[in-house]
Amino acid sequence: MSLSTFWSELTQRNRYYLALVDEKKEIMGFGGIAFNGADADIQTMVIKPEFQKKGYGKQLLDALLEKVHENNSKRVFLEVVAENKPAISLYLSRKFEQIAKRSNYYPDGSDAVIMQLDLRSK
Ligand SMILES: CC(C)(COP(=O)(O)OP(=O)(O)OC[C@H]1O[C@@H](n2cnc3c(N)ncnc32)[C@H](O)[C@@H]1OP(=O)(O)O)[C@@H](O)C(=O)NCCC(=O)NCCS
Structure with a gap:
């Protein structure tokens, strides 16, 4: 994602972004969601390489999902490189x-997997 795309995403009113910071207030990772009616889309989620595999990704995702619950969203979607x-x-x-699964989805030709979290009672 380019810096300008990122900034323009941040200014949209249906977006929610969250950063994880360490004790020195340095960013360890961040994630963002777009809310569209009953649906939510995870737009981005990243943990800096030096902090990966320590449980922070789960922590960040759980915090984003808390916001999804607060918003009463029924489904959460995301796309990820296969x-x-x-x-x-x-x-x-x-x-x-x-x-x-979407073949050839990204500019470099890699495939995408579309994932859903269905929060409607079944
Ligand atoms: C995906 C990402 C956010 C995970 O963050 P993380 O802090 O490393 O994740 P956690 O330490 O919380 O691990 C959570 C779970 O992720 C999975 N996981 C994390 N690293 C993994 C690895 N190298 N291989 C396989 N599974 C892995 C495991 O299921 C793990 O659970 P477990 O520890 O109980 O087995 C991180 O790897 C990242 O920022 N990657 C680059 C950006 C990216 O790909 N973002 C997602 C775009 S949709």
């Missing part, structure tokens, strides 16, 4: 399901 095993297992651990 080869991104760390992210896919993180989302699976929080009950997201793979609902579709």
Whole structure:
């Protein structure tokens, strides 16, 4: 994502962004959601490499999902590079399901997996 796209996302009113910071207030990671009616979309989620595999990704995702619950969203969607095993297992651990695959989705030709967390009572 380019810096200008990122800033323009931040200014949209249906967006919610959250940063995880350390004791020196340095950013360890951040994530963002867009709310569209009953649906929410995870737009971005990243933990800086030096802080990965320490549980911060789960912490960040859980904080984003808390906001989803507060907002009464019924479904949460996201797209992720099909080869991104760390992210896919993180989302699976929080009950997201793979609902579709898009071939050649990204500019570099890689495939995307579309995932959904269905919060409607079944
Ligand atoms: C995906 C990402 C946010 C995970 O953050 P993290 O802080 O490393 O994740 P956690 O330490 O909280 O781990 C949570 C779960 O993710 C999965 N996971 C994390 N790293 C993994 C790895 N290298 N291989 C496989 N699974 C992994 C595991 O299921 C793990 O749960 P477990 O520890 O109980 O097995 C991080 O790898 C990242 O920022 N990647 C680059 C950006 C990115 O791909 N963002 C997602 C775009 S949709």
